[in-house]
Amino acid sequence: MLKLTPSKKRTIFFIAIGWALLLIGDRIGELRQYQGSFVAMYALAIASIILLTGYSGQLSLGHSALMAVGAYAGALSINNLHLHPAIALVIATFVAGLFGLLLGFGVARLSGPYLAGTTLALAVSLPTLANQFPILGGEQGVVFDVGLPPARFGENFSQYKWFFWISTLAVLIMLWLISNFVSSRYGRTFRAIRDNETAAALAGLNTGRLKVLAFAISSGMAGLAGGLLVMLISGVSPSAFPLSLSFSLLTGAVVTGVYSLRGVMLGGLVLVAIPEIADSLVTRIGGSEGFTATLPGFLVSALLILAVLFAPNGPGTLLHTFKKHH
Template identity: 40%
Template sequence: MKLTLVRHSLGALAGLAALILLSVLFQPYRDFQLAQISYLLCGTAGLTIMTGLSGQISVGQGAFMATGAYTTALLTNHLRWGLVPVLLASVLVSMLLGLVVGMAAARLRGPYLAALTLALAVGFPALVDYRGLAGLLEGQNGLTVSASAPPLALGADFPPARWQAWVAGGCAIVTLWFLANLSRSRYGRSMRAVRDDESAAALSGIHVARVQILAFVVAAASAGLGGGLLAWVTSLAAPGAFTLNLSLGLLAGAVLGGLGSLAGALWGSLLLVLVSTWTSDLASADQLSPNVANNLPGVIYGTVLILVMIIFPGGIQHGLRRLFAWVTKIARDHRHGAVE
């Protein structure tokens, strides 16, 4: 366990170094995309752990991100909290919601569980128009969030987009570090046992419902952090950002990258941002009709999903591992042949 912790810590430090280097080399728009990838990575990584390790299907991850975003907006605007306590509060509030949903979800399986989380994803944006909350949450217009400026120690001319990339990327790396250690711990092994065979896990002394609730809480906490970062980066917490499309996109990203693989969550988040940017650029082309432009993003997303599933049935990360093993085997065979 100690060696695993050291290895993951060294990986996190390498990730921080890569983040700083990339943000310095990138232009402001690319830094903004890097921040986008980071907060989506938080939500996708939590979903990867819940679905890939514990075997629970959820299409409600966007609702947990919305919880974190609105918590960030309310605490920033009304209580003037700093960025760090605001993000911690967003994680805590999302964890509490995840605990409630997880306790209900522990009694459900298969399509019934998917239906519960689907109702959560569809119903949460509608809450902003509820009579008792519309005034507090500003309805469909949402809440404006004032992003904190870069520290003065970085210089008066330090680019705000680079600061956002550093904060969001650092939070994503910390999330990956925590989830990686969790997946290698006793709780991670319990999740795998429950995923593979609930009856066998229960007979071996594992409290199945408790493990499933823990998976929901962890996924909700990761999504809450991602939602808080989203509100801080985009300066807005509005229901339009947390529709069913977001939840489905996070699930697609986890599947594309490879369920159960945190590296796969990174690939999935990267695809979500880059494909979205590409489709938006194509849809805004002058020569396209409005009907084609409105349906083009869905067509491209579906095409990418189909192609990845055909080329890499187990996800991008699994496919890259197999490709690396194949190339290594060929190189080893060629070296042995040369020696003989």
């Protein structure tokens, strides 16, 4: 019997998921493919929050802004530099990561409410900045077009399936890299800092530098998610990145359990499902325009509060306590 190292097991696990998704992608309709792409994109964005909050103990409300940075970087490199979309997504990742690195020098050493408030200010102020530069296209924004699927896939290969492939592949690669990263030495040092910063510093860790690093990596992940998001809505504008996006991501992270990357797909599913559930609720019970427009936000917030009250460490612990009681 072949003995596998954990990292090899992980690689095989990710390849298996990729294979399964490839097969699933062939058997579902265009709407589900489109939604599936959103699930993948949200899962990555949630993973970026989890890496930051669950692994290094920082809380950011500014990830919508970081996603916007990645999205604009990707769009500009396609439109103005005429780069290949795949390279544009890599650029989106690195530009957002670099932005996060610079920002991290300023804010990552802050903690708790200070960091939350500062990143909140970032999320509110950054999208308004986009209106200042003509190259970013103002309120209308700029297009983000990855182009038609390659001809060799045949004529029946739809645009949605192409989106689904790009999203899931990009997200799987990124999550694979990140899951390797968090099980490396760095993941352990991050958790050490999260659990007791003083002890970590006494053990010789450069906590300030490591926090900045975590912030930068998390930003890069958010940047890639932002690039994928605007690919799916085929354009990037300031209004695509409202503050409520940051709140949704936080909800997704808390619902899946902030301390483990395992449940990110579930978080993505929840975020895609909530508007659907709200829609079907509205068609069933009816309601005013205000009700219809506000219901998704209400569900997100209610879920956030319930999750933090009843399963503060993720649904896994809920199951655990349930077993203990019965």
